[in-house]
Amino acid sequence: PDTLTFLGLESSCDDTAAAVVRAGPGGNTVLASVVAGQTALHAPFGGVVPEIAARAHAEKLDLCVEEALEAAGLALTDLDAIAVTAGPGLIGGVMSGVMCAKGLAAGSGLPLVGVNHLAGHALTPRLTDDLPFPYLMLLVSGGHCQFLLVHGPEEFSRLGGTIDDAPGEAFDKTAKILGLPQPGGPAVEREAAIGDTKAFKLPRPLLDRPGCDMSFSGLKTAVLRARDEIIAKHGGLPRQARADLCAAFQMAVADVLHEKSRRALEAYMALRPAHPALAVAGGVAANSAIRERLQALCAETGVTFTAPPLALCTDNAAMIAYAGIERFRQGHSDDMTLVARPRWPL
Ligand code: KG4
Numbered sequence: 001p002d003t004l005t006f007l008g009l010e011s012s013c014d015d016t017a018a019a020v021v022r023a024g025p026g027g028n029t030v031l032a033s034v035v036a037g038q039t040a041l042h043a044p045f046g047g048v049v050p051e052i053a054a055r056a057h058a059e060k061l062d063l064c065v066e067e068a069l070e071a072a073g074l075a076l077t078d079l080d081a082i083a084v085t086a087g088p089g090l091i092g093g094v095m096s097g098v099m100c101a102k103g104l105a106a107g108s109g110l111p112l113v114g115v116n117h118l119a120g121h122a123l124t125p126r127l128t129d130d131l132p133f134p135y136l137m138l139l140v141s142g143g144h145c146q147f148l149l150v151h152g153p154e155e156f157s158r159l160g161g162t163i164d165d166a167p168g169e170a171f172d173k174t175a176k177i178l179g180l181p182q183p184g185g186p187a188v189e190r191e192a193a194i195g196d197t198k199a200f201k202l203p204r205p206l207l208d209r210p211g212c213d214m215s216f217s218g219l220k221t222a223v224l225r226a227r228d229e230i231i232a233k234h235g236g237l238p239r240q241a242r243a244d245l246c247a248a249f250q251m252a253v254a255d256v257l258h259e260k261s262r263r264a265l266e267a268y269m270a271l272r273p274a275h276p277a278l279a280v281a282g283g284v285a286a287n288s289a290i291r292e293r294l295q296a297l298c299a300e301t302g303v304t305f306t307a308p309p310l311a312l313c314t315d316n317a318a319m320i321a322y323a324g325i326e327r328f329r330q331g332h333s334d335d336m337t338l339v340a341r342p343r344w345p346l
Pocket residue numbers: 013140141142143144167168169171172183184185186189282283284285286287288313314315
């Protein structure tokens with residue numbers, strides 16, 4: 001059929017999500033997208049606790065599905081298939097999602113489509129924009145950091161990525177070090193707005209090495225050291241010094257992403273794409289300083305810059321439903337042997 005309507009399920013990290021997406025000749029529509037976050041559950045532990053996450057997913061998945069179907073005004077029988085994140089991610093959560101999807105598929109007789117979470121992120125720009133292959137994707141979030149050449153719905157090549165922390169993780173840890181609230185990204189960005197980027201000299205890790213690999217854990221350590229020096233000198237962390245550190249940190253991340261993106265674009269342009277485009281996704285893409293740098297880089301290079309709306313950039317199930325549709329159109333689906341994969345490189 002020309003038009004496909006999929007239910008998508010996502011439970012690979014700390015968001016339980018269900019969504020209904022319809023794709024057809026007239027375009028793609030997110031009919032419903034429900035995301036139940038678990039931030040409050042994990043907050044006392046200072047990080048995502050896999051066991052708590054898995055339980056919460058198992059508890060919330062059915063409710064999210066019900067809510068999504070109701071919001072879309074559809075019943076299971078109106079759908080064409082069930083798509084589910086089958087990895088990579090925290091195994092307990094992924095298993096909860098896969099089991100829920102199998103139950104729904106078995107009960108309804110609908111096809112089951114296992115989706116790679118990263119493919120979900122990487123294909124999202126095609127859900128909202130008419131973006132032709134191949135395009136370059138920069139995925140930057142709390143858990144991911146990589147450059148992907150997206151050649152087709154199931155064909156990706158990785159140009160490079162972080163060798164340690166993801167940039168969002170570095171933002172979160174920096175916020176923690178400076179006594180700012182979580183999630184750290186927005187908090188650090190707010191402080192950076194009144195800070196002086198030149199007040200502190202922070203490293204630009206791996207810029208001296210060729211290629212697109214990145215590293216952000218040293219940056220966080222540098223922030224920690226700078227903080228301790230300020231405290232030793234002033235007996236505390238003055239507001240302005242904190243803002244300056246935030247500004248310097250954000251600038252360092254932006255510099256690294258800018259330069260590595262420049263190199264990734266070089267490799268991408270060698271493919272001679274007819275309509276060159278860089279798409280960014282992930283929570284860190286919400287950072288306006290980083291975004292502006294990438295936008296400027298694209299403008300210089302004659303490359304279209306695009307970013308899905310934030311709600312589709314962060315973890316959600318609409319991207320899983322849509323990636324499922326793309327995979328299904330390629331003639332692929334799964335059966336009850338579908339397994340949850342904690343590791344699943346694209
Ligand atoms: O994509 P996302 O919601 O979740 C995953 O990590 O999968 O990304 C969340 C990350 C967090 O680390 C958060 O601090 C970061 O994105 N983030 C930001 C901003 N907004 C969110 N980082 C920098 N600047 C922001 N404005």
